[in-house]
Amino acid sequence: MKLIEDVRGEGMTGNAIIWIPRIILITLIMVVMLGISGSSYAHYIDVRDAEAEILAGNVISCLTSTGIVNLDLISGEAPSSLLSYCGFDEIESSRFFVRVELFDNGGNLIRELVHGDSGLVWVKDLFEEAEFSEDLRKYEPGFYGLKDKEFSILIKSNGNEINGVLKIVVVVNNEF
Secondary structure: OHHHHHHHOOOOHHHHHHHHHHHHHHHHHHHHHHHHHHHHOOOOOOOHHHHHHHHHHHHHHHHOOOOEEEHHHHOOOOHHHHHHHOOOOHHHHOOEEEEEEEEEOOOOEEEEEEEOOOHHHHHHHHHHHOOOOHHHHOOOOEEEOOOOOOEEEEEEEOOEEEEEEEEEEEEEOOOO
């Protein structure tokens, strides 16, 4: 007879009432824990500098995959499509400015490959020179490229190979 009462739900009411304060207490504890952890962890993590350094490494690897920068292969590409030559699509590369300069050992510019808006370099320089509040600092572009950082390479152009230097500047725009 007890089994029939449980199936119809007559004997379950008392058990469910006992669980209501427990569920409310568990919910309250979860809300407090999430509130404390949410206020102590920052939700915004700036990775633009790391993004710029990784992109610079990928572009250098793309251009020098055989150890030689072959300008004969790159010459067919428009200078503004450097990242599409390296396999990036336009949607993901719209936030980047990349400038690759190829020099011979005498310091003469052989070729400049550019992708993106060079105004980002000006914005980066502005952030370096001016004092901004922390609220505005989150709009600072990520940057990779040191004036004294050079990569020694071989440059192949019109069948001739010469020793040269590669310099790269990468600026990553904010995502806001």
